[in-house]
């Protein structure tokens with residue numbers, strides 16, 4: 001069983017439990033549900049911002065604990081002050097040590113787009129994302145059929161959310177593209193064996209239609225790489241561990257983005 005299989009199995013249990021405890025009506029009555037989402041295109045393509053989607057990530061299956069002392073509000077404020085285009089917040093608890101409260105606290109701390117970084121399988125999770133203050137959801141091609149991607153993307157778009165589709169290879173890209181997506185991310189990390197190679201980004205960038213934002217994800221640790229990815233055609237750069245592994249992620253993001 002791969003890590004993705006284990007994550008999906010766990011998610012299905014969590015969704016069943018959540019549905020039995022909180023109704024969709026209750027989610028729709030929450031504080032953030034009716035707020036208008038930020039438009040990701042505007043924040044990524046804005047000249048005053050650097051295209052970085054900075055991630056709040058305490059732990060991961062590949063690295064174990066990355067940072068279990070950083071406070072989400074402090075880190076989110078520092079990311080926003082460094083002109084990032086969006087912030088990704090892990091809400092998975094079992095594998096990444098994230099909480100829905102992380103997303104909600106980030107929402108109250110900053111005025112830029114927030115990505116609910118989780119393993120979305122069900123419309124209920126999309127409603128949760130909206131209720132917890134997200135502007136963007138992630139759909140991972142490796143765990144969803146083309147039909148589910150289309151249905152979940154349409155459902156999310158109808159709620160005003162932006163949709164980031166994540167692919168790892170051309171086969172996933174070809175079978176998963178659909179109209180309602182906002183951005184397509186190429187994950188440089190193979191989620192089955194955790195190997196990281198930026199070659200995945202370089203191989204796929206020209207195959208992504210220009211109507212979508214193009215995001216390179218994972219394993220980015222220096223600004224030269226960002227400049228090379230920009231030249232190749234990317235306009236978004238998802239970075240987690242490089243900031244979170246430092247005892248002071250706020251200082252790390254400031255120094256990094258100061259070089260862009």
Ligand SMILES: O=C(O)c1ccccc1NCC(=O)[C@H](O)[C@H](O)COP(=O)(O)O
Nearest residue numbers: 060061062191217218219238239240241
């Ligand atoms: O990071 C992992 O170990 C991982 C394992 C299984 C599924 C997803 C995983 N990561 C999610 C991500 O895609 C990254 O958190 C994100 O792209 C940032 O990557 P990095 O800058 O390398 O932390």
